[in-house]
Amino acid sequence: MANQSAQLDGVFHALSDPTRRAVLQRLGKGAAPVSELAEPFEMALPSLIKHLKVLEDAGLVKSEKEGRVRTYELVPKKFATAERWLSDQRALWESRLDRLDTYLHALEAEEQTKAKRRS
Amino acid sequence: MANQSAQLDGVFHALSDPTRRAVLQRLGKGAAPVSELAEPFEMALPSLIKHLKVLEDAGLVKSEKEGRVRTYELVPKKFATAERWLSDQRALWESRLDRLDTYLHALEAEEQTKAKRRS
DNA sequence: GCGATAGGTAGCCACATGGCTAACCAATCG
DNA sequence: CGATTGGTTAGCCATGTGGCTACCTATCGC
Numbered sequence: 063m064a065n066q067s068a069q070l071d072g073v074f075h076a077l078s079d080p081t082r083r084a085v086l087q088r089l090g091k092g093a094a095p096v097s098e099l100a101e102p103f104e105m106a107l108p109s110l111i112k113h114l115k116v117l118e119d120a121g122l123v124k125s126e127k128e129g130r131v132r133t134y135e136l137v138p139k140k141f142a143t144a145e146r147w148l149s150d151q152r153a154l155w156e157s158r159l160d161r162l163d164t165y166l167h168a169l170e171a172e173e174q175t176k177a178k179r180r181s
Numbered sequence: 182m183a184n185q186s187a188q189l190d191g192v193f194h195a196l197s198d199p200t201r202r203a204v205l206q207r208l209g210k211g212a213a214p215v216s217e218l219a220e221p222f223e224m225a226l227p228s229l230i231k232h233l234k235v236l237e238d239a240g241l242v243k244s245e246k247e248g249r250v251r252t253y254e255l256v257p258k259k260f261a262t263a264e265r266w267l268s269d270q271r272a273l274w275e276s277r278l279d280r281l282d283t284y285l286h287a288l289e290a291e292e293q294t295k296a297k298r299r300s
Numbered sequence: 301g302c303g304a305t306a307g308g309t310a311g312c313c314a315c316a317t318g319g320c321t322a323a324c325c326a327a328t329c330g
Numbered sequence: 331c332g333a334t335t336g337g338t339t340a341g342c343c344a345t346g347t348g349g350c351t352a353c354c355t356a357t358c359g360c
Contacts (some may be wrong), residue, residue, distance in 0.1 A: 067199045074197035079348085080186045081268070087192055091274035096307065109349055111308070116347095130306045130357045145267050147202070155207035155257055175236055198318085228319055230338070237318095249327045249336050270344065 066143075069121070074142050076120035081105070082113050086136065089123060093135035185262075188240070192263050195239035200224070203234050205255065208242060212254035 118125040
């Protein structure tokens with residue numbers, strides 16, 4: 063778990079590009095060689111290969127070469143890094159809103175007490 | 182929901198920087214003015230303000246100015262955009278793995294049938 | 301061995317990003 | 331009013347990113 067933050071940088075950056083997200087989406091349906099991954103896009107091969115490198119550096123994807131074909135596949139575990147950060151974040155503000163809610167209810171209850179005293 | 186993809190670009194890009202994630206984390210505990218958000222960081226004010234702009238452009242955060250103080254607060258709804266993409270992704274490959282699992286079990290069952298036939 | 305196929309490298313370019321300083325508002329305070 | 335405080339704008343710089351073309355390498359099929 064060394065340098066969680068740097069990992070998040072890489073993962074989120076990798077996800078911030080539509081081409082790369084499309085590649086991931088494709089890989090969600092199963093492993094595929096470079097040529098197949100490249101097929102849906104207009105761009106030149108080297109451009110796509112750069113994207114694949116970004117994804118692999120981020121750890122979202124891994125590849126292996128057999129003969130002249132390199133096959134890529136998803137590393138689902140890595141997605142969890144991002145998901146965890148987001149859900150931790152949500153837990154943070156949700157708990158705050160809960161406390162706020164509790165506080166507001168407490169206030170309201172107090173108001174009612176006062177109202178009764180006044181009546 | 183116009184141009185989902187461009188939104189994801191912005192959100193994920195905004196999340197890909199440790200400073201910005203730290204700011205979000207801080208805002209998870211409640212709204213805060215610029216000066217308070219800037220306090221934990223070494224960097225010059227204008228640099229941090231750029232980060233705040235990125236966050237606001239991505240829609241993760243909103244701000245309002247009162248007097249000379251600008252207060253920022255979280256827009257939790259926006260996080261859902263990212264979370265949804267990730268969980269959709271996961272649903273995709275999980276269903277695939279399920280099918281694969283089913284397939285493997287089917288294969289195994291068939292093998293056993295054959296084995297019985299052979300015996 | 302030779303040509304076709306699959307991929308990879310190098311190097312270029314335009315533009316975006318993240319940092320800075322300096323100078324500039326615009327409220328407040330005394 | 332004048333100084334201070336809280337932000338903001340402008341503009342500079344180095345580096346990163348995403349695209350390209352051109353060329354190179356390695357395997358495969360015949």
